Amino acid sequence: MFDKIIGFIGAGNMGSAMIGGILNASLVTTGQVIASAHSKETLDAIHSRFSIETTLSNETVAERSDILFLAVKPNKFDEVIPQIAPHVKSSCIIVSIAAGKTIAAIEEAFGKEIKLVRAMPNTPALVGEAMSALCVNAHVTEAELSEVQAIFNSFGKAEVVPESLIDAVVGVSGSSPAYVYLFIEAMADAAVADGMPRAQAYKFAAQSVYGAAKMVLETGRHPGELKDAVCSPGGTTIEAVAALERGGLRDTVITAQRACSKKSHDMSTAK
Numbered sequence: 001m002f003d004k005i006i007g008f009i010g011a012g013n014m015g016s017a018m019i020g021g022i023l024n025a026s027l028v029t030t031g032q033v034i035a036s037a038h039s040k041e042t043l044d045a046i047h048s049r050f051s052i053e054t055t056l057s058n059e060t061v062a063e064r065s066d067i068l069f070l071a072v073k074p075n076k077f078d079e080v081i082p083q084i085a086p087h088v089k090s091s092c093i094i095v096s097i098a099a100g101k102t103i104a105a106i107e108e109a110f111g112k113e114i115k116l117v118r119a120m121p122n123t124p125a126l127v128g129e130a131m132s133a134l135c136v137n138a139h140v141t142e143a144e145l146s147e148v149q150a151i152f153n154s155f156g157k158a159e160v161v162p163e164s165l166i167d168a169v170v171g172v173s174g175s176s177p178a179y180v181y182l183f184i185e186a187m188a189d190a191a192v193a194d195g196m197p198r199a200q201a202y203k204f205a206a207q208s209v210y211g212a213a214k215m216v217l218e219t220g221r222h223p224g225e226l227k228d229a230v231c232s233p234g235g236t237t238i239e240a241v242a243a244l245e246r247g248g249l250r251d252t253v254i255t256a257q258r259a260c261s262k263k264s265h266d267m268s269t270a271k
């Protein structure tokens with residue numbers, strides 16, 4: 001069990017998913033997590049959902065935290081960082097999860113030496129199945145990185161990557177749950193069109209995606225080989241595969257995902 005205080009500035013979609021993930025994994029007790037947000041409504045909802053301490057004061061969260069997550073939108077950084085910078089302990093490890101905010105830009109905004117981890121998680125953190133990437137600045141020790149990685153591992157899988165790969169990470173894991181939800185929704189719509197009740201259709205579609213993903217992760221077999229094993233000669237699946245190829249599925253996914261990672265890159269170079 002961790003003996004640190006973990007703070008969250010911002011408790012929206014991603015902040016709340018990580019709070020839920022950390023608590024579900026029993027990495028810390030509810031008394032070791034503190035969160036702030038913009039509105040009392042959000043904080044009341046977070047308090048009743050997770051029984052953690054909440055406050056409207058970002059300064060309080062900054063003062064108390066040993067590990068401090070910045071989980072506000074990137075466009076709030078200019079407001080929040082000057083507010084909290086004087087209150088952050090020198091030993092605090094700051095973890096930014098913002099798309100498009102580089103290590104250099106965050107260091108400059110704090111205007112003092114900080115221990116900084118730039119991370120990119122995803123919302124499946126809430127159910128213990130996040131995929132996260134981490135990169136660090138020069139002031140984070142190996143032991144501190146291991147500690148932060150343990151937090152991310154508590155709600156999924158986490159790997160250290162060079163910062164040059166973060167835009168690709170945003171495309172392949174940070175944002176990709178949204179594309180997969182579209183795919184699941186479309187599969188369910190087709191089943192509904194063929195007469196299946198809606199709730200059952202979501203279950204069949206989602207479990208099939210989950211199972212297919214698990215096959216890739218656990219068998220180590222190439223996705224093309226796994227696809228071939230489903231396609232019986234003259235059978236049903238190859239008809240769907242042919243229609244998907246006519247619709248340009250792979251080209252569409254590659255183009256969409258690269259638009260996503262380009263946006264992440266553009267955000268990090270915008271003034």
Ligand SMILES: NC(=O)C1=CN([C@@H]2O[C@H](COP(=O)(O)OP(=O)(O)OC[C@H]3O[C@@H](n4cnc5c(N)ncnc54)[C@H](OP(=O)(O)O)[C@@H]3O)[C@@H](O)[C@H]2O)C=CC1
Nearest residue numbers: 010011012013014037038039042071072073074097098099
């Ligand atoms: N959503 C995702 O899938 C992912 C998001 N991210 C990153 O996570 C960050 C947050 O995104 P997301 O959770 O989706 O955004 P949300 O809009 O859902 O949450 C933002 C949170 O920030 C709070 N907030 C706004 N202004 C302030 C302020 N001045 N002080 C303190 N808290 C404030 C909001 O409070 P209130 O609720 O009261 O308005 C809200 O709780 C972004 O930087 C994004 O790039 C990274 C990976 C995945």
Ligand SMILES: O=C(O)[C@@H]1CCC=N1
Nearest residue numbers: 098099170174175176
């Ligand atoms: O859409 C966004 O900007 C954030 C970053 C990754 C996922 N959601």
